[in-house]
Amino acid sequence: MRILVVDDDAQIIRAMRINLRARGYDVATAFDGASALQAAAKSPPDLVLLDLGLPDMEGGDVIEGLRGWTQVPIIVLSARHSASEKVRSLDQGADDYVTKPFGMDELLARIRAAQRRSVHVEEAPVVATDSFTVDLGAKRVERDGREVRLTPTEWHILEILARNAGRLVSQRRLLHDVWGPAYQSETNYLRVYMAQLRRKLEPDPAHPRHLITEAGMGYRFEKSG
Amino acid sequence: MRILVVDDDAQIIRAMRINLRARGYDVATAFDGASALQAAAKSPPDLVLLDLGLPDMEGGDVIEGLRGWTQVPIIVLSARHSASEKVRSLDQGADDYVTKPFGMDELLARIRAAQRRSVHVEEAPVVATDSFTVDLGAKRVERDGREVRLTPTEWHILEILARNAGRLVSQRRLLHDVWGPAYQSETNYLRVYMAQLRRKLEPDPAHPRHLITEAGMGYRFEKSG
DNA sequence: CCGCATCTTAACGGGGCCCTGACGCCCGTC
DNA sequence: GACGGGCGTCAGGGCCCCGTTAAGATGCGG
Structure with missing residues (x-):
C-alpha cells in the first residue's frame, strides 16, 4: 500500500x-x-x-x-x-x-x-504467490489452475493472513477474529488449521514457503518465497 | 437516484x-x-x-x-x-x-x-454454462434449447447467483435479498430451493456442477464446471 | 367453492467440519 | 544429556449443516 x-x-x-x-x-x-x-x-x-x-x-x-x-x-x-x-x-x-x-x-x-x-x-482483490492464488472477492483459492476447497475456518484464517500479506499477524489476533474474544489462548487450534492450510496449499507442507510461522509470535503470509 | x-x-x-x-x-x-x-x-x-x-x-x-x-x-x-x-x-x-x-x-x-x-x-445480461443459459434481461432460462419454467422465488435466487457468477454468495445475502431482512437465519428455505433449481437445471442433480454449495459459507454459480 | 401452482414447515439420514487429546520433533536452557 | 516449551501431525468422535422428501398452508384464477 x-x-x-x-x-x-x-x-x-x-x-x-x-x-x-x-x-x-x-x-x-x-x-x-x-x-x-x-x-x-x-x-x-x-x-x-x-x-x-x-x-x-x-x-x-x-x-x-x-x-x-x-x-x-x-x-x-x-x-x-x-x-x-x-x-x-x-x-x-x-x-x-x-x-x-x-x-x-x-x-x-x-x-x-x-x-x-x-x-x-x-473488484479484484487477488493475492497471488508462485504456487497458489487467493481471490478475496470471490472467496476462492486456486492452485495449479484447479480450485482448492477450503472449510469456513480455513478460509477465515487464510483471508486474514492474505489481507495482511508480508506482515506478522499475532496468534491473539487470529484467535480473536476467527473464534471470538474468549479464545485468545487456544493456540493449538491454530496449529491444527495452519497444518491443514499448508497441506492444501504448500508445494512441500513440511517446509512452508508462504505460510510462515514466527515462533512465539504469530504467522505471516509471504507472497514470494 | x-x-x-x-x-x-x-x-x-x-x-x-x-x-x-x-x-x-x-x-x-x-x-x-x-x-x-x-x-x-x-x-x-x-x-x-x-x-x-x-x-x-x-x-x-x-x-x-x-x-x-x-x-x-x-x-x-x-x-x-x-x-x-x-x-x-x-x-x-x-x-x-x-x-x-x-x-x-x-x-x-x-x-x-x-x-x-x-x-x-x-455485467453481461446473459450467463451461459455447458448445460443451460440464463438470460437476465429477458428473465428466461433455456436448457437443451427448451425453456425451463421457474417459479418467482427460484428465479430470484438464480438471478442473484448468476449476477455474481464465480463468486461466493453468502446465505445471509441470499436470504436477505429474496425473503427480506427478517429471514436471515431460515437456511432451510435455501436448501429446498437450491434442490429444486438443481433438479430443473443440473444434468445430474445429485452431483451439481454449476450450483455449488460451500458448506457453512454460501453458494456459488459456476459457469464452466 | 374448487383445483392448481407455489410457498412454508418439519423430519430424517448422512457426510463433513470442528474440536480434542496424545504423541513426536526441534530448540533452547541448565 | 535431561528437561520443557512451542510447534506439527494424526485420528477419532460428536455435532452441525446440508440434501431430500412430503405433507400442510397459502394464494390465485376459474
Whole structure:
C-alpha cells in the first residue's frame, strides 16, 4: 500500500512520513504539483494525500492531471475552510476533503475508508504467490489452475493472513477474529488449521514457503518465497 | 437516484427533502434506525444520509446493519466533532463523515463524490454454462434449447447467483435479498430451493456442477464446471 | 367453492467440519 | 544429556449443516 504525500511544507511531509510509515504504509513524497504528477506516473500510488497550497500550480490542476488517467483515491488536505473550495475539489474528482488542522486518527480512518472503497471498485482483490492464488472477492483459492476447497475456518484464517500479506499477524489476533474474544489462548487450534492450510496449499507442507510461522509470535503470509 | 435520509429531526428532514428534490434526487426518509433498515431493505437506496443521534439505536449499529448486505454509500451527519466518533463510524463502514453545521453545497458535493465512486461495471445480461443459459434481461432460462419454467422465488435466487457468477454468495445475502431482512437465519428455505433449481437445471442433480454449495459459507454459480 | 401452482414447515439420514487429546520433533536452557 | 516449551501431525468422535422428501398452508384464477 503506497501513499503519495504532496505538500510544500517539509515539516508536514516529515510528520506524515513518520505517522504513515508507523502504520505500515509505504510513503512517497512530492513538494510541488509537477513532481507529484511525475512521481505518480512513474510508480502509481494506491492513494494520494494532496495539499492545495502548492507553489507551482493550482491544486485543482493536480487533481485533473491525475484524474486524466487514474482512479486512485485522492484526499485533499487544506487550510481553506471555504465551502466553494471544497465543492470545487470534490467535483474535480477528489474523494475527500479534510481541513487543517486535523487529527491524525481521523485522517487514518479516512484513508482506510477511501482504500476500502477503491478495493471494491477495482473488484479484484487477488493475492497471488508462485504456487497458489487467493481471490478475496470471490472467496476462492486456486492452485495449479484447479480450485482448492477450503472449510469456513480455513478460509477465515487464510483471508486474514492474505489481507495482511508480508506482515506478522499475532496468534491473539487470529484467535480473536476467527473464534471470538474468549479464545485468545487456544493456540493449538491454530496449529491444527495452519497444518491443514499448508497441506492444501504448500508445494512441500513440511517446509512452508508462504505460510510462515514466527515462533512465539504469530504467522505471516509471504507472497514470494 | 434515490437517497435515504435518516434523521429524527423533522425540521432537518424537511430541509433535506426540499434541497435534494430540487437537485433531482428521489428522497426517502426515516426517523429512527429500525425504520431506516426496514426502508433500505424494502427498496434499496443509492445513497444513505445518516444522522448519528437516533432515538432507538446507536448509529454504529445502523451502519453495520446496512453493511451486512449492501455496499451502498453511507454519509454520516453528526453534531459530534470528536475524532474517536469519526474514526469509529468510518471504520464501521461509513464512506464519509460530515459535522453539523454544514453547508448544503458541500454536502451536495460530497454526495456527488460518493456517488461517482460507487458506479460499478455492468455485467453481461446473459450467463451461459455447458448445460443451460440464463438470460437476465429477458428473465428466461433455456436448457437443451427448451425453456425451463421457474417459479418467482427460484428465479430470484438464480438471478442473484448468476449476477455474481464465480463468486461466493453468502446465505445471509441470499436470504436477505429474496425473503427480506427478517429471514436471515431460515437456511432451510435455501436448501429446498437450491434442490429444486438443481433438479430443473443440473444434468445430474445429485452431483451439481454449476450450483455449488460451500458448506457453512454460501453458494456459488459456476459457469464452466 | 374448487383445483392448481407455489410457498412454508418439519423430519430424517448422512457426510463433513470442528474440536480434542496424545504423541513426536526441534530448540533452547541448565 | 535431561528437561520443557512451542510447534506439527494424526485420528477419532460428536455435532452441525446440508440434501431430500412430503405433507400442510397459502394464494390465485376459474
